[in-house]
Amino acid sequence: xxxxxxYLVKTGLGAVTGAASAYVSVVAHWALTIPFAAAVYxxxxxxxxxxxxRDNPHLSGRRRWTLxxxxxxxxxxxxxxxxxxxxx
Numbered sequence: 324x325x326x327x328x329x330y331l332v333k334t335g336l337g338a339v340t341g342a343a344s345a346y347v348s349v350v351a352h353w354a355l356t357i358p359f360a361a362a363v364y365x366x367x368x369x370x371x372x373x374x375x376x377r378d379n380p381h382l383s384g385r386r387r388w389t390l391x392x393x394x395x396x397x398x399x400x401x402x403x404x405x406x407x408x409x410x411x
Contacts, residue, residue, distance in 0.1 A: 325378055326390065329371060333391040334398050336367055341402025348403070349411055360399050364392070 340363045344356040368388055375387055382390070 326375075329375055330391045330394055332371065333364070333367060333395040336363060337395040337398035338402045340364075341399040342406045344399065345403045345406035345410065348407055356403065360396075364395055 340360050344360055347359060348356050368390075372387060375382065375390065
């Protein structure tokens with residue numbers, strides 16, 4: 324899996340997870356949102372780890388885990404704020 328594909332997948336999941344986190348914030352307690360988002364990020368990164376390693380053997384272990392973390396967290400936060408303000 325190329326790095327651009329990993330960025331796009333994690334950015335898309337950040338948007339979906341942000342909307343789901345906003346819904347969880349309204350229905351349940353807001354403190355569940357960050358562990359939920361972190362768990363989704365860890366799960367998708369672990370699932371993509373083999374494909375990323377196969378196509379980019381030069382990436383270190385740390386770089387594979389932090390690939391697109393900024394894009395994911397930024398999009399997650401923006402979507403969470405947008406959806407939370409729309410439904411709350």
